[in-house]
Amino acid sequence: MTTLHEVDRSRIIFEQFDNETVLVNTESGVFYSLNPTATAVLKLIEEGCPLDQLHSVLFPGNSAPSQAAPAIHAFLQQLLAERLLRDRSDSNPIAPFPTPDPALFSAGSAFLPPLLERFDYMASLMQLDPIHEVDPSFGWPKESRDDDADPQPA
Amino acid sequence: MTTQTPNPPDTQPSPDFWLQLRQLLRHTITPRPTPVEARLSLAAAPLTLRFASAALQNRILPALSHLPAHNHPSPDLTILVHDYASAPEIPALLRDLTISSSGEEYWVFHQGSLVVNLQHHGRVLSAIDWETRTAWWIGPSPDAIEYTERAHPLRLILTQWQQSRGCNLVHAAAVGIPSGCALIIGQGGAGKSTSALASATGGLLYLGDDICLVQDSPAPLVHSLYSSAKLACLSRFPALAPASVPEGRPDSEKLILFFHQLAAVSTVPTLPLRALLLPTITAATQTTIRPSTPAQAFLQLTPSCIWHLPHLRPQLLAAFAALARRVPVYTLALGCDFASTPIAIRALLLQLQTSEPA
Numbered sequence: 001m002t003t004l005h006e007v008d009r010s011r012i013i014f015e016q017f018d019n020e021t022v023l024v025n026t027e028s029g030v031f032y033s034l035n036p037t038a039t040a041v042l043k044l045i046e047e048g049c050p051l052d053q054l055h056s057v058l059f060p061g062n063s064a065p066s067q068a069a070p071a072i073h074a075f076l077q078q079l080l081a082e083r084l085l086r087d088r089s090d091s092n093p094i095a096p097f098p099t100p101d102p103a104l105f106s107a108g109s110a111f112l113p114p115l116l117e118r119f120d121y122m123a124s125l126m127q128l129d130p131i132h133e134v135d136p137s138f139g140w141p142k143e144s145r146d147d148d149a150d151p152q153p154a
Numbered sequence: 155m156t157t158q159t160p161n162p163p164d165t166q167p168s169p170d171f172w173l174q175l176r177q178l179l180r181h182t183i184t185p186r187p188t189p190v191e192a193r194l195s196l197a198a199a200p201l202t203l204r205f206a207s208a209a210l211q212n213r214i215l216p217a218l219s220h221l222p223a224h225n226h227p228s229p230d231l232t233i234l235v236h237d238y239a240s241a242p243e244i245p246a247l248l249r250d251l252t253i254s255s256s257g258e259e260y261w262v263f264h265q266g267s268l269v270v271n272l273q274h275h276g277r278v279l280s281a282i283d284w285e286t287r288t289a290w291w292i293g294p295s296p297d298a299i300e301y302t303e304r305a306h307p308l309r310l311i312l313t314q315w316q317q318s319r320g321c322n323l324v325h326a327a328a329v330g331i332p333s334g335c336a337l338i339i340g341q342g343g344a345g346k347s348t349s350a351l352a353s354a355t356g357g358l359l360y361l362g363d364d365i366c367l368v369q370d371s372p373a374p375l376v377h378s379l380y381s382s383a384k385l386a387c388l389s390r391f392p393a394l395a396p397a398s399v400p401e402g403r404p405d406s407e408k409l410i411l412f413f414h415q416l417a418a419v420s421t422v423p424t425l426p427l428r429a430l431l432l433p434t435i436t437a438a439t440q441t442t443i444r445p446s447t448p449a450q451a452f453l454q455l456t457p458s459c460i461w462h463l464p465h466l467r468p469q470l471l472a473a474f475a476a477l478a479r480r481v482p483v484y485t486l487a488l489g490c491d492f493a494s495t496p497i498a499i500r501a502l503l504l505q506l507q508t509s510e511p512a
Contacts, residue, residue, distance in 0.1 A: 013468060013471050013472075015449075015452060015471075015475040017447060017448040017449040017452065017475075017478065017479060018447070018448070018449075020447055020448075020449035020450075021449070022449050022452050022453055022456075022475075024456060024471060026467070026468060029460075031453065031456055033449060033450075033453060119453065121341060121457065122456060122457045122460065125457060125460045126460065130259050130260055130460070130461075131259075131260045131262060131310075131460075131461070131462070131463060131464060132259065132260065132261050132262065132464075133262045133263075133264070133463055133464050133465060134261055134262065134263055
């Protein structure tokens with residue numbers, strides 16, 4: 001059985017703008033920018049293309065430049081390492097897949113390697129998140145004091 | 155967007171705490187005299203501020219004094235501003251709380267129609283009662299309001315209220331011409347304030363240098379929230395010196411300026427949003443503008459969601475994405491000649507005005 005993948009929307013906000021994509025991890029605050037090649041690859045994954053068929057769908061008839069396979073492989077490893085994908089519940093490939101943009105993937109075009117750029121500055125802000133919503137039924141939050149395990153009332 | 159509460163709650167509030175607080179706010183503090191009143195229109199919604207003392211008014215009102223007045227008989231929100239002298243029951247009720255490790259943190263509790271925010275280790279309480287359209291801000295004293303907070307007073311109440319009306323607070327500057335404005339989005343140090351202040355002193359209309367309200371529907375609008383700006387030093391903008399408030403400034407903080415009485419800066423409450431500008435500092439002499447992409451604008455808007463309640467952040471990100479798709483995006487390549495920045499922005503806004511369908 002082939003494992004299909006999709007963006008893990010339970011944790012990841014997925015916004016596509018023309019040929020660029022931004023992914024936001026709502027738990028960590030890390031966000032990612034995908035260039036047009038990476039966006040096209042992710043689109044295929046979302047369409048139900050198995051990871052091991054991506055290369056042949058993108059470059060039918062062995063038209064791939066030599067650097068394409070390792071670049072796409074590295075990009076997929078990054079997507080998985082960043083936990084941006086999850087297994088799909090359905091496991092049947094949904095071919096035929098849409099034809100990739102020839103400007104990006106045809107034999108005559110210069111290959112732009114897929115790029116997943118990671119941005120941590122909102123994650124840093126979220127570690128210092130100034131707003132804490134509290135369910136009143138849980139009670140008051142405990143004061144944070146690294147040097148004192150048993151905080152005293154102010 | 156979900157975040158972890160950093161310190162797990164432990165002690166339980168007394169069973170009738172919320173009832174007591176609601177009773178106090180609604181029936182004890184609300185009827186109390188508030189001798190100073192300001193009626194303002196914020197994002198076209200009538201807002202009434204009632205202060206327990208002139209000293210409180212002097213700390214809070216300057217940043218909002220540029221807003222137009224309203225004479226609506228029933229404002230959309232009334233904020234009652236008190237201190238411990240005028241509302242002594244509140245410190246008595248909050249006395250035993252031990253919360254928050256930092257003065258910058260807010261703890262937000264939702265209790266029926268009441269939203270309660272506690273800040274500064276539980277010493278500052280702000281709350282909104284959605285049923286009575288009343289809000290309260292109660293802090294220890296006028297002098298306890300921190301210097302930097304005077305630039306952005308009542309921020310959490312105003313953010314929560316405006317978000318309920320579809321106006322989202324964004325970390326951005328905004329300047330414009332009568333037909334529309336540009337929202338300048340970027341992280342700290344990207345050049346937002348410098349661009350905004352160069353534009354304001356260069357003849358453009360001013361809506362804010364750090365915080366603005368953005369309304370996406372029906373047409374994108376930017377609303378000015380505060381008349382204030384913050385500057386490390388005045389040497390680049392000597393014309394703004396009369397607006398500066400050096401009194402009480404800690405050495406580590408930027409200087410606060412209020413523009414509501416400064417003839418050199420024209421503040422404006424609202425303008426249509428025509429362009430999103432992403433500033434970047436360059437080595438060039440002249441500032442130039444070139445097209446950028448919606449994805450880049452979304453990347454810069456995303457961190458603004460940190461100022462909103464965590465449970466509202468996913469919908470806020472969707473609103474930011476919609477805005478980035480809807481409004482043209484440009485890179486504002488800042489040159490070292492500050493005077494060229496308003497010229498470039500004005501030219502862009504005029505061009506967009508001309509190209510807009512009639």
